[in-house]
Amino acid sequence: MTRQRAYLYIRVSTDEQADKGYSQRNQDEQLRKYCDHHNIVVVGVYWEDYSGKTFDRPEFSLFLEHAKKHRNSADLLLFLKWDRFSRNVAESYAMIHQLRKLGIEPQAIEQPLDMSIPESKIMLAIYLAAPEVENDRRALNVIAGMRKAMKEGRHVNMAPKGYKNSRDENNNKIIVPGKDAPLIKWVFQEVAQGIHTILEVWKLARQKGLNIGKSHMWNILRNPLYCGKIYVPTYKKEPAMLVKGKHEPLISEALFNEVQDVLNGKKRKIINISYGMKEEYPLRGNLLCKQCGRVLTASSSKGNGGMYYYYHCVKGCKERFKAEDVNEKFQEELEKINRLINRNSIEYQRASLYRYLGSTNEDKPRRIAQIKIEIERAEEGLNTARKKFFEQAIDIEDLDAAKSIYQPEINRLQQELTRLIAEDSTLDEQVETFLQIVTRLPIFYDEGDLILKRQIVGLIYPEKAVVKENAIQTIRPNRAIELICRPGAGSSDPQNKTASENGGCSNVVTLSGFKPYYERGQLGYKEFVDHGSPGD
Helix, strand or coil, rough: CCCEEEEEEEEEHHHHHHHCCCCCHHHHHHHHHEEEHCCCEEEEEEECCCCCCCCCHHHHHHHHHHHHHCCCCCCEECCCHHHHHHCCCHHHHHHHHHHHHHCCCEECCCCCCCCCCCHHHHHHHHHHHHHHHHHHHHHHHHHHHHHHHHHHHCCCCCCCCEEEEEECCCEEEEECCCCHHHHHHHHHHHHHHHCCCHHHHHHHHHHHHHCHHHHHHHHHHCHHHHHHEEEEEEEEECCCEEEEECCCCCCCCHHHHHHHHHHHCCCCCCCCCCCCCCCCCCCCCEEEECCCCCECCCEEEEEECCEEEEEECCCCCCEEEEHHHHHHHHHHHHHHHHHHHCCCCCCHHHHHHHHHHHHCCHHHHHHHHHHHHHHHHHHHHHHHHHHHCCCCCCCCCHHHHHHHHHHHHHHHHHHHHHHHHCCCCCHHHHHHHHEEEHHHHHHHHHCHHHHHHHHHHHHCCCCCEECCCCCCCCCCCCCCHHHHCCEEEEECCCHCCCCCCCCCCCCCCCCCCCCCCEECCCEEEEEEEECCCCCC
């Protein structure tokens, strides 16, 4: 009688060894005893330490390749139970069919089946489905446990930068501030000040010893965990939420919100415009030389009458102006703007600003739709990683790496989405604030400190100015100021192009400082043509 020949397949995963007592050595021993008892010749043994979710396993692939090259080399593929063979019903049936075509019958020694009996197919379906159901149930339990922990305020993932893993008095896992905590605090404080760009803060932080990448820097700044909040993502019909965490926050919620305003562009970047400046020349850095086009500097000299201050060019040009005279000219320009604002056409001016400023909100619905798609993609990537972990296709380090990539991005997108959906338009506030300021520019300028004066200069001259004999003239006007100083400009309504009866100023002639210019090609700069100031 011809003896049957068999390959032995031994598979185990790390958690199964710990939880269920499986071991490769024990499986090998039982399979060999079975072969001795049934007079079966062992022609090969394959030991596997891999997930049974798919057949894309190193040792099983070697076995399959060998079986294809050596057809009819064995009659059986023996394993302990059907869950050692696979934990995927669909792939199991496909592989059984493929092995039978090679002349090999897969068989579990503790769950034997006589496939010549039709009813055995029912038992095979049960044996194959049970492991898959167990995997799915375990995945659901893990997800439910993680969500429960997060709702209770516990961080369930790898400790983020600035924290380290620890345990509380009840021996529960918790995160506590780590060695990088002071640097993380410093990063938030620096960004909130708005003095440096995010890239500059990142470079400074690395110099101080905070070893993070550029994208990681953005993820940190967007993560509410640092202000003591735990983000619980959406799941089925449950919406996303923020809950109070049990860990110690590194920063206050107010500081975190301030940083979000900086990142979202709501908080204007504060430039150290007072560096190297003096009250005597607030226009320094905003004036150009008519001769060479370079920025005028400013300096002082001591004479018999005391100190004298000048704006002048440093490249040998003869461009030189008394700072006191230029400053007075600028204040005169502010007065002209104030006179040109037609109080009786304020509604048109407001409408003009709405049209001009409101254009930036046109793509808001499209951005919301785009964010939702990005959130779905990121959550899909994270869920895929979790599923692979539950199926033992990846280890905990790979899962943590995936979380560190996807979770901060999801947090950032969810916060941006919430802000876009929930926030009321700030256009009303922006327009009213601008109108209040611009209608009182001379007062604001006269009573303000050097920083405020410099900000007003930058508002009036967004792209520098040149000093003429009778005025200061800008290269490009501030469009918003030009709109409210020229009622009717840009309107399709002819009535808006006529001056108000009580306005007292022309709607055609622009104010000095907003005049047309022509190119002076040989010097490569723009010189303004003086059409006269209003009232000339």
